[in-house]
Amino acid sequence: MKRYRILPTSALALCAALALMGARAAPAAAEEGVTADTIRVGMFGPLTGPVSIYGYPINDGALAVYKATNDAGGINGRKIEVIQEDDACDPAKSRAAVKKLISRDHVFAIHGGSCSGATFATRDTMIDEEVPFMVMAATLDKISLPVNRYVYTTTPPGTSDGAEIVRFIRSMPNVKRVGIVRHVDEWANAKMESINASLEQPGLTVVANEVLDRNATDATTQVLHLKAAKPDVVIFVTYPAEGAVFLRDARKYDLAGPFIGTNGVTDLLDLAQRAGGLNAATDVYATAFVAGPVGSPAMAASTALLKKYYPDDRPQSVSFYGMSGAYAVVDALRRAGPNLTRKAFLDALESTKNLPAGPAFCKINITPENHQGCLAQQMWTLRDGKIVALGETWSPTNPTN
C-alpha cells in the first residue's frame, strides 16, 4: 500500500527539482556577463545533425578571432569567454540554446546562428531580453530587417547576393534570355526575391524557371527544360552538392553556360571536383564575400590565424564566414570602454565605420539606420584550374558599401 505513495511524492520532488534547477541566479556583476576580468559571449550553431558542416567550421573561425584577442591581452583588461551551444539547425532547439545562454549562462552578448530559419526563431528572444546579437552566417533578410537595436550582421543578406548576380548579368554583352534553376527553401527564396525583382526591369527575360530539390542526385529534367528554352545565361541558386549535380548533367546534355551561382558555391574548385572535374565548371561564376579563394594571398593572414588555434580544421570558405562578425564584436567591445555596459556596446556597434573585416571582402559599416554591416561582394570564376576574381574585367561593388 505504501509503495504507491511514491507517485505524488515523486511529483512534488520533481517539481521541487525543477524549481531549484530554474531558480534565477543573481548576475555576478552590474552588467550581465561582465566581470572584472571576463566578458561572456554566447555562441550557437548546428554542432550536430545533418547540417553540422555549417557548425564547428564556421564557429571555429570566430573563436580563433576571440582567442587571438585574448592572447593579445584581451579587451580593457578582460578576456572573452565563449560558451557554445548546439541548435542542430532546428528552430525549437535554437530557441532552447539561446534561452539557456541568456537565463543560465548570463551572457553579455550572443554571436551565432548559421541556419536562417533557426536563427530567425531566436530574434524575438534576443529583442525581448535586450541581448546584443551578432548573426554568425545566416543570410535571411528578415533576421536583420527591420532594423532593431539589438540585432546585427556582417554577412551579406540573401537579397544583396541576388541583386549582385543580376547586376553581373546585366554587365554581360548580348545577354537577354535568362534561365534559372533553384531550390525552394528560405535561403534560396531570399536570393530569388531580389533576383526576380531585378529581372523585372527591362532588358532581361526569364525563359525557364526550374526547381531542383534539396539532396537531388539527378537534374536531367531541369537541364533539358533549360536547353529547350535556349537561355543566354543560367542562374543556379543551389547548395554545392546539388549545384555540382546540375553542372554535371548540363555538361552531359550540352547545355551551354555561362552559369552564375550564389555565394553558396563560392568554393568553385570544390564545386568542379564534385561535378566531375574542371571541365564541368567551365564558364561558371559565383559571387563571393570573402576577399579571396582559400590559399590565396588575400586569405593568408586569416588562414594562419585559423590554423594557429585549430590546426586540425581544414581551411575552407565557410571557415571564414564567422570572422567578420567577431572582428565587429571585438572592435565594439574595445570602443565601449572599460565601464562595459550593453548600452555602450550597442552604441559602439552602431558607430562602426570602415572596419577591416578580416577575410571578408567588405569594410564593415554599421549605423543606427543600417545594421547589415557588409553588402559588398566580388565575382569569381575558374581560369587555368585556379579561382580568380573578376576585378580586371568587371567592377565589383565598392568594398566600403
Add this chain to the structure above:
Amino acid sequence: MERLPWLRRLFPFVLILALLAASQVMDNYLQYIVNLVLIYVIIGIGLNFLLGFAGQFAFAHAALMGIGAYTAALLTTRVGLSFWLALPLSGVVAAVIGAGAALPAMRMRRVYLALVTLAFAQLIIWVLINWNAVTLGTDGVDLRAPYLFGWRMRGDRNTFYIVLPVTVFLYWLARRVLESHVGRAFIAIRENEIVARSNGISVAWTKTLVFALSAFYAGIGGGLYALALGFIVPDSFGLGQLTLHFSIVVLGGMLSLYGAVIGAVVLTTLPEFLRDVQALQEIIYGLVLMVVILVMPQGIVGPLKRFGILPREVLARNWRRLERRG
C-alpha cells in the same frame, strides 16, 4: 494507490499545483522546456491512440502537427482571428484532414498503410513549402502572443498558463475516451478486425474516429508548438519530428497514457541534459533509445507498473469499484 482512492484522485491536482508553484521560480529556459514537454505529451497521447491503442501503423502525425501549427499561425497572423478561436480550429482542421488519411486504412494495413501515410505526409509538407500565397513557403510564419482580457500573454511563463490547462484537459479527455466503449473498440480493431466486426463494431467508423482523434491532438499540439516557438517553418514537421513522435510513444510505452507523458519528459529533456557533452550527444541519445527498447519492450511504463510505481490502466470506467465488488 488502488487501495487509496483519495490518493489517486488527489495526485493530478498535486502535480498541477506543484507545476504551477515551480513555474514561479523557473527561468525562461526551463519554462520553455517544460512547455515543450507538455506539448509533446499532447502529441504523444494523440499518436498513442492511433499506434498503441488502435494498432494503425500510420506516419502522418508530424505533418498533421504541422497543419495544426500552420492553421493557428496563419489564422492569427494573416486572417487576424483570435488565437483562442484559432487553437481549437487548428485541432479541427487537422482532424478533418486526418480523417481523410483513414481512407487508405480501410483497405491497407501495416507496411502498406505506413507507406501511403508517409507519402500523404510528404504531400502535406510539399504543400506547406510550395503554396507560397497561403503558407508563405519556406519563409515561415510568425505567431504573435495572444491577448487575454487585454493582457498580452507574452513570454514562456504566460505560454505555460495556456499550455498547461490544455494539456490537462486533453489528458482527461483521452482517459474518458479510452475508458468508454470507444476505447475498447480501438483495442478490438487492433487485435482482430474480423472479431471486432462480428461483435458489432463498425470498423470503418472506428478507424475514421481514431485517425481524426489522433489528428486533433496533433493539431492542437501543433498550434501550441507554434505559440511556444513564435515562428514555424515547414522543415520542422518532417521526418525528424516524426521520429521524435514515434520515439515518445515507443519509449514511453504503447497502450498507456502514462507512457506518452514519460516518453515526452524523457525525450524532450534528454537532449538538454546532454548539451554539456555535445560531441557524444547523438551517440548517447541513440544508445539510450536502443537500450530502453531492448531492455523494456513495453516501454518505460512496463517496469514502472510491474514494480508498483505506476498504477494499472484498465479501459473501463469505475473498474476499481467493479473489481472490489468482485
